[in-house]
Amino acid sequence: MSVLHIAEVTKTFSGGTHAVNSFSLDVADGELVCLLGPSGSGKSTLLRMVGGFEQPTSGRITIDGEDVTHLPPERRPTGMVFQSHALWTHMNVFKNLAFGLKLRRMPAAEIREKVEAVLELVGLAGYGDRMTNQLSGGQQQRVALARSLVLEPKILLLDEPFASLDQHLRERLREEVRDIQQRLGITTLFVTHGQDEALSMADRIVVMANGKTEQIGRPDVVYRDPKTPFVAGFIGTMNLVEGEVKNGHFARSDFSFPLSIADGPATLAIRPEALDLTVSETPKAKVHRVTDYGSHGLVDLDLADGTRLKSMVAHPDLFRTGQGVDLEPRAVAAYRNNQQIFRS
Amino acid sequence: MSEFVERAVSVPAETAAGRRPIGLLLVAIPVFLVIWLVIWPAINAISRTIWRTDADGNSSFDLSSYAFFFSDRYSLDNLAITLWTTLVCAVLLLVICLPIALYLRFSHGRLPAYVQALAILPMFVPSIILAFAFIRVLGPNGMVDILLNAVGLPKIRTPYLTPWGPVIGLVWDNIPLTVLILLSGLGSVANQSIEAARDVGANTLRVFWHIILPRISNSILVALSFSVLGIFSSFTLPYLLGPASPEMLGPFMQRTLRDVQDPIGAMTQAVVAFGFCILFGLFYVRSVAKNRGK
Secondary structure, eight states: OOOEEEEEEEEEOTTSOEEEEEEEEEEOTTOEEEEEOOTTSSHHHHHHHHHTSSOOSEEEEEETTEEOTTOOGGGSSEEEEOTTOOOOTTSBHHHHHHHHHHHTTOOHHHHHHHHHHHHHHTTOTTOTTSBGGGSOHHHHHHHHHHHHHTTOOSEEEEESTTTTSOHHHHHHHHHHHHHHHHHHTOEEEEEESOHHHHHHHOSEEEEEETTEEEEEEOHHHHHHSOSSHHHHHHSSOOEEEEEEEETTEEEETTEEEEOOSOSEEEEEEEOGGGEEEEEOSSOSEEEEEEEEOSSOEEEEEEETTOOEEEEEESOGGGOOTTOEEEEEESSOEEEETTEEEEEO | OHHHHHHHHHHHHHHHHHHHHHHHHHHHHHHHHHIIIIIHHHHHHHHHHHEEEOTTSOEEEOOHHHHHHTTOHHHHHHHHHHHHHHHHHHHHHHHHHHHHHHHHHHOOSHHHHHHHHHHHGGGGSOHHHHHHHHHHHHSTTOHHHHHHHHTTOOOOOOOTTSTHHHHHHHHHHHHHHHHHHHHHHHTTSOHHHHHHHHHTTOOHHHIIIIIIHHHTHHHHHHHHHHHHHHHHTOOHHHHHHSOSSSOOHHHHHHHHHHTSOOHHHHHHHHHHHHHHHHHHHHHHHHHHHHHHHO
């Protein structure tokens, strides 16, 4: 049972920059939570505070009820996997993994047993004698993961571990990491700026911006029901249209849509897959570009004032550049003052 | 069009061909200087010390100058004091410079910048100025003595004209280069590899011993080799600050040549010094090659 509790944690760097601002989060036993946000959103700083590499300016971090806020990294029950692997190149794979166990004065036979078991777990059995520079990027990342896992930490911290890998390897490794995490039932905090990674791996996603939480929720919920325009724009592709609501109608250029909210400015959010197109004699938009991805197509549209929208279509061959089309949103959300005020 | 393409293609080839003589010329100058000023005098000195001409003008193979050097108590004492000074300086340089380099590598802000400037300062102070500054501060009736006297304390036992005089001067003189080389080595130790070690439970001492030290062993070897070679063959500071007897090989050579007017004896001392420097060099090359092979 390993529960991470982060309470009102703030980190202010010299110069007054709030990297993390009054952040709170509870991570349940065995849960994998992704901290997702753009560069500078404070997600890595938060992870480093949990790992003990940064001291919070205020707030409290507890693991299984024990206050670890001011403990140094070497005395925390956490294991961190770094973006750059951070393997020790003067040691072979076995020594990299055994180093932490030796520091704990474990008998040599037990160290060998544990290292071999964890190498087996990450699919690197028999690689113990290799030097780390003889491994591929993916293998190095597995060693880095194994180095953390072999110490059986209560909380596993992953700091953009796949950022330096190619797309194919990234997809494969995230599946493997998720499998291992579920098999071991280890509580995990995972930092990424890749929404695909977050959506495919996390039990819950924490979307961060400017050191604060924008939204916390299950991946499907965050995707389908973004609570702020930032989340709407950050998770997946989203058409965000600024416009005016008057007499129950949202309007921007020639595009209007019935929206039963109070009059005033509003931002309409429509997913490309929820925006249907029909060829029309009285068009609201013009086709700018059609991209065929094989399984589906993406149509770029321009409203009369130049606002660019995207629509996902099943048959891209039905549309061509310059064609006039009518827009039929199937599901929308509306935002005002940074808050969601309508969702269909 | 084809003419244009032909010209465009031929330009780099011409440029490369044109660059080759310039490159060779640039390399030729230092190579010529090394041959003229180092290799030729070395070969000449070695041959003149082992192929001697007697009073009758007959030349023969003769190792008597070396036999004299290695049997003469005074020469051996001079060699011993030179080796002792070199060893003590090397140890002191490591003990002093490694903490400075570690501090500079892992600290941030303005203070480390000032510390670095201070550590590099001796590089811009000529040895002779350094020697006289040493005499004025640590010498008999120097600044330290005056200050001690002012507060009613006895004088210090001055290191001036003792074996510790050259040690202090040479260490001070070699601090900048040693710090810079160690700092450059420490630059290759990534912060994340240190954090990873702390993450698995290593305290500061273990991080230094198991992670940092193996990564900078080559830099330590380079720094020590540079210092050792310079200190072993140094002249100005041992001449100005050291004892008259025993003396380091640099002043010993100069005195043998000028005062005793024994050029063969001085050359023999030079060849012995050269031999030791080659030994240090071979040790350095072997260690670096061994480290690279790991």
